Amino acid sequence: MLVTIIREIQPGDNEEVARVIRKVLEDLGVPKVGTAYADKALDRMYGNYDVPRAAYFVAEENGRILGCAGIAQLENYDGNVCELQKMYFLEEARGRGLGLKMINVCVNKAIEYGYEQCYLETMPYMKDAQKLYLKSGFHYINEPMGNTGHYSCPVWMLKSL
Structure with missing residues (x-):
């Protein structure tokens, strides 16, 4: 039986995490400019x-990274708001409940850090991700918060913590 664990990133994970993120973005046809791809x-x-x-x-x-996500202070924003960042899962990992578990881990860490809200940006055609975010308590907002540099991501969502 396969056991999936969610753990904090380690220095040796950098190369595999970058590969996973770029693979997912390429598979989804995300622009390489104005998105996480170029970060x-x-x-x-x-x-x-x-x-x-x-x-x-x-x-x-089994020692292989299938997905990832994180939280950090929302860039260029004066407020106690974090951003759910760079949440991506390889196709083989989707539909297994890992995204919901990952969001919960990130949100719990954000609460532990004392953030009041969690913000995210995504693409309009990432409908499955948006369903997951809605299920996790995020709601749509009409304009971006802060300035993440991801001008190609025109869907913005927010969750109170």
């Missing part, structure tokens, strides 16, 4: 989240 942080995710009030998690099965 310099993708190749050094451990260090990027090794800061106060930030955390990044991987879903691992």
